[in-house]
Amino acid sequence: MSPWGPPRGDAVALVSVYDVENNAVRQLAAGLRAAGRRVVEIYFKDWRNNRFEEPIEAEFKALLSILAQERVGLVAISLRASAYEAVVRQLVGVVRGHTSLPCVVGGWHPTVRPESVIAFADAIVRGEADVSFPIFVERFFSSDPSLPLTPGTWVRVGGEVHKNAPVPLVAELDSVAWRDYESGEKWTIERHEVIRGDPMATDPLFQVLCSIGCIQKCSFCHNSFDDGAPGARLRFRTVSSVLDELAERRRRNPRIRRVRFDDEIFGIDRRWLREFAERYPREVGLPFDFLTEPTVVSEEYASLMAKAGGQWVHMGIQSTEAVNREQLSRRADRATTAAAVERLTRHGIRIRYLTMVDIPGVTDEQKRELFEFFQQLPRPWDLYLFSLTHFPGSQMVEDLLSSGTLDPAEVEGTARKTFSQYRVELSWPREPDDTWWIALYVLQASGVVPRRITELLARSGFARGKPRPLVLAAHAATLLKTAQVAARMVRNGELTPTLVRRWWNPVSMVTM
Numbered sequence: 001m002s003p004w005g006p007p008r009g010d011a012v013a014l015v016s017v018y019d020v021e022n023n024a025v026r027q028l029a030a031g032l033r034a035a036g037r038r039v040v041e042i043y044f045k046d047w048r049n050n051r052f053e054e055p056i057e058a059e060f061k062a063l064l065s066i067l068a069q070e071r072v073g074l075v076a077i078s079l080r081a082s083a084y085e086a087v088v089r090q091l092v093g094v095v096r097g098h099t100s101l102p103c104v105v106g107g108w109h110p111t112v113r114p115e116s117v118i119a120f121a122d123a124i125v126r127g128e129a130d131v132s133f134p135i136f137v138e139r140f141f142s143s144d145p146s147l148p149l150t151p152g153t154w155v156r157v158g159g160e161v162h163k164n165a166p167v168p169l170v171a172e173l174d175s176v177a178w179r180d181y182e183s184g185e186k187w188t189i190e191r192h193e194v195i196r197g198d199p200m201a202t203d204p205l206f207q208v209l210c211s212i213g214c215i216q217k218c219s220f221c222h223n224s225f226d227d228g229a230p231g232a233r234l235r236f237r238t239v240s241s242v243l244d245e246l247a248e249r250r251r252r253n254p255r256i257r258r259v260r261f262d263d264e265i266f267g268i269d270r271r272w273l274r275e276f277a278e279r280y281p282r283e284v285g286l287p288f289d290f291l292t293e294p295t296v297v298s299e300e301y302a303s304l305m306a307k308a309g310g311q312w313v314h315m316g317i318q319s320t321e322a323v324n325r326e327q328l329s330r331r332a333d334r335a336t337t338a339a340a341v342e343r344l345t346r347h348g349i350r351i352r353y354l355t356m357v358d359i360p361g362v363t364d365e366q367k368r369e370l371f372e373f374f375q376q377l378p379r380p381w382d383l384y385l386f387s388l389t390h391f392p393g394s395q396m397v398e399d400l401l402s403s404g405t406l407d408p409a410e411v412e413g414t415a416r417k418t419f420s421q422y423r424v425e426l427s428w429p430r431e432p433d434d435t436w437w438i439a440l441y442v443l444q445a446s447g448v449v450p451r452r453i454t455e456l457l458a459r460s461g462f463a464r465g466k467p468r469p470l471v472l473a474a475h476a477a478t479l480l481k482t483a484q485v486a487a488r489m490v491r492n493g494e495l496t497p498t499l500v501r502r503w504w505n506p507v508s509m510v511t512m
């Protein structure tokens with residue numbers, strides 16, 4: 001039976017899978033509500049770092065009962081991380097099987113792997129959906145026969161798929177509705193609990209993006225993918241729009257203690273940053289964290305960030321200069337990185353280094369080089385280690401697939417490595433040598449082991465073939481660091497049950 005008959009309810013259900021933070025769902029919901037459409041947001045399970053949980057029957061039952069109770073006519077699911085594909089397929093199967101409601105899937109994964117998702121969804125929305133999805137929704141609820149031709153979508157009608165061209169990227173980001181944290185029409189489903197209201201409404205951390213896009217195209221990163229949508233890829237909100245949103249959120253949620261700017265590289269536009277650094281301390285004044293990349297950290301950049309109130313910076317350095325250049329298409333050389341470290345540190349900004357391991361072909365010498373780099377870093381510092389994950393659409397993965405070097409089964413979507421080893425854990429099965437280097441890096445970052453000891457351990461090759469003693473030491477150091485971080489967060493009112501549920505895993509700790 002075609003799902004595109006007359007609608008059987010007047011609401012759109014926007015479903016977020018394993019992602020209670022989901023910016024996209026809140027943003028799309030706000031846009032649709034502003035246009036007068038009734039929207040029900042459903043947060044279907046939360047994400048747990050490296051500990052994936054299959055959905056249980058009670059959760060599907062809860063979902064079906066909300067769909068019925070809220071008179072939903074269209075189910076729209078956000079599928080951002082590719083690893084969730086199988087669960088979304090299952091979810092669509094359950095919804096279609098019990099209700100015959102049409103299921104539309106949008107987000108990053110259908111953008112990079114449309115064929116794979118349209119195989120089980122009734123329609124997909126590719127790329128940015130702020131313009132295309134509201135058109136699709138209105139055509140659906142008014143039974144408009146042009147529905148299958150909606151720009152930016154692929155729509156299945158009978159055995160045929162209408163593949164429509166992508167819509168232009170949103171040029172004016174200020175024109176996009178602010179994410180809605182207020183509406184009562186929100187549900188969270190987690191195991192046997194069903195809770196009404198926005199799960200993030202009182203969160204002490206407010207995450208926001210001031211820009212979309214990046215100046216680089218590192219080969220492992222989503223920014224190396226282009227779906228052909230016309231328009232400039234790097235875009236900014238105005239400072240006024242960001243500060244107004246922050247003021248409004250703080251008025252609604254006085255518990256906010258910290259802001260995190262999730263931009264790929266925060267403040268790359270110098271004029272924008274100058275205005276921000278002038279106004280943010282006066283108009284908001286909360287400590288904030290941000291992401292950056294060594295090539296943009298000039299003296300002025302570091303000083304403006306400090307002036308604005310930047311406390312922690314997440315700086316992607318990934319690997320040694322040679323690995324970065326040859327395998328990851330990254331620009332920064334070691335001298336640039338060292339200069340960025342010096343400037344940020346001098347301005348009192350604390351650095352979390354984002355580094356990637358498990359990259360095939362990295363030599364022992366290069367692993368040692370990374371160790372030497374860490375030896376020089378001014379303390380204290382944090383280390384967020386990530387395990388290379390093959391995300392579909394990235395240049396690296398597409399190249400490896402076309403040369404036949406990578407088994408398609410290892411690409412996220414089919415693979416689900418994101419669920420078990422994204423942030424690095426030492427218990428993950430690796431070659432003893434790799435575990436040994438990682439344990440050493442963790443000891444370096446812990447700040448409790450003197451540099452001369454780590455130097456001695458590296459030089460002597462202690463426990464190299466059987467790294468268990470080093471792993472135990474790294475575990476103890478991580479436990480200590482976790483306790484310190486938790487204590488600081490409790491003091492600042494930043495520790496939430498959501499964070500604990502996501503990150504606490506005493507058996508197999510995430511390194512930091």
Ligand code: B12
Binds near residue numbers: 047079082108133
């Ligand atoms: C910021 C960010 C985060 C933030 C959270 C953001 C938030 N609060 O929503 C943090 C750091 C927490 C995070 C975590 C993770 N992330 Co992330 N994240 C991003 C980033 C950089 C921006 C996402 C964003 O919020 N954009 C703004 C919103 C408004 O836009 P959007 O998501 O692009 O959505 C638009 C369209 O996609 C579409 N759309 C989205 N959903 C839907 C649904 C429907 C029905 C429709 C019609 C349309 C639609 O319309 C939206 C509006 O135009 C993206 C990269 C990127 N540029 O997309 C990676 C990205 C989505 N993340 C990714 C991953 C893997 C993760 C993690 C799984 C990593 C991990 N294990 O820790 C977790 C999972 C979190 C979770 N709970 O699911 C990957 C996914 C890659 C893949 N193929 O699997 C990406 C692409 C980055 C990458 N590494 O390549 N992430």
Ligand code: SF4
Binds near residue numbers: 215222293
């Ligand atoms: S600098 Fe960071 S966000 Fe930009 S392309 Fe490289 S990895 Fe991606």
